[in-house]
Amino acid sequence: MKLIYRSEHYCIVDYPAHEAVELLDKQGFRSCFLSGAAARLFQQEMALAGSDPSQDAGLDALLSRYCVDAARPILFH
DSSP states (O other): EEEEEOOEEEEEEEEEGTOOOOEHHHHHHHEEETTTTHHHHHHHHHHHHHHHHGHHHHHHHHHHHHHHHHEEOOOOO
C-alpha cells in the first residue's frame, strides 16, 4: 500500500500487489476501489492529467469524475 497523491480534497492509495487503487474523497466522505483494467485505465488518465503538484486542479477534477458515481460512502462506527 502506498499513498501516491494527496490534496486538500482527495487521496489516492496504490495497491501494486493487487493491481488496484483506492480513491478517497475527503469532503464527500466517499471511497472508490478500482482493480484490474479499471485501475490501469485510471492510472493512464492520471498520467495524462499530470502528476506535478501544480496540476492539482486537473487531478482533483479527474478524481471528482470517478468519485461522483462510483464512490461509496465512508461510514464511521
